[in-house]
Amino acid sequence: MNKFGSEVAAGKQRNEEASELGNLPTLHVSKGIARIQLNRSRQHNRFEPTDIETFSEIVATLARQSSVRVLMITAQGPSFSSGFDLDTLSSDRAAACTALFAAMCDLVEECPFPTICGLNGNIYGGATDLALACDFRIGTRGCLLQMSPSRLGIQYYYSGLRRYVERLGLSQTKRLFLTGEQVDSITLLQMGYLTEVCTSDALEARLEHFAGMLAQRSPASLRGLKTSLNSIRRGTADPVEINAKFFESLTSPDAREGLKAWCERRPPSFADV
Incomplete structure (x- = not known):
């Protein structure tokens, strides 16, 4: 490869690295309210290994901060998250990466301060556990949830099953895991998965109000x-x-x-x- 070709290749690599960096979860903190945002909207915010690593590092750091009073988790684009990256799930890294994903959800559950998940759209697979690890879930009217292990021919990790059974009960957990059916926002509200439902236009204001209310408490x-x-x-x-x-x-x-x-x-x- 000549010098020009090498420079083009290096430039392409830098662009890819910059693009990947822009896709990773980001953190914003203001007045004691921390917000982690998922930014892989073109892939419906699926969790790739780099997303899991970045997200986990952010949560672990926040959990040690005495000035953080509330954590919000939100996402860009029309979907909240399509869940764990299926390419990774079918690779030789599947076991190691899914263990890290489970640990990431555990970190969210163990946060000492209140946590809120804003579901701006549909949520699938492992992302449903991430949301369930939060104390509150506010979803948009019309959002759908689907748990896919039985469709993919796999089982599920312990802490995720525990969270589902503890929060929704055994019957509803079996319904979601064993049937793999899509469930709408009204049903999710009735079964206790969602704390409340609002319109898409009202979601951001409702999240800010809810977080602000918690931030004012002791x-x-x-x-x-x-x-x-x-x-x-x-x-x-x-x-x-x-x-x-x-x-x-x-x-x-x-x-x-x-x-x-x-x-x-x-x-x-x-x-x-």
Whole structure:
């Protein structure tokens, strides 16, 4: 290859790398609200190995930040996500990459602060578990969900099955996993998968309002309540420990500020944890 050809090849590689970088999930943080956005819209925001790595690194970093009060997960384009990349699923990297995807969803579930997923469109496969790992899911009217393991001839990882059974119950989980049928937004709302449904035009405003409302609450209270509620749901709760944390909170700085603000008829100003 001559010098000109080498330069063209190098330029093409740089363009491909820049394009790939633009497709990766991005983070924006403002006033304690963090937003991770999926940007692979041309591929319906499928999760490729680089997306899993980037997303996981972002979530792990946010979880250590005391100034973060809420996490939102959103996506560009007409779909939320088509799920795990099928090319990777059919490669020799399938086991390793799906294990990383499961770990990524676990990281979201374990975030100490409240998490919200905004479903701007259809959601499939593994992406349904990512959304389910969040505390709240707000979807657009008409969005569809489909779980495809039985269609693909595979089974599913433990933590994803656990999340489904814990949140939706065994009967609804069997319906989604065993039939592989598409389910509409109204049904998703009725079965408890979606927290609420709104129009596409209203989604962004509703997400910002919901996140803003949570960001105004006591971070210490939110984190403590989330931990206690999750432990009760999993059957690992220690009543003595939960009661001790409750009684301790009665004399906390946040309790003093909250009661004072209530008496003064003003919004409270809670400090970061």
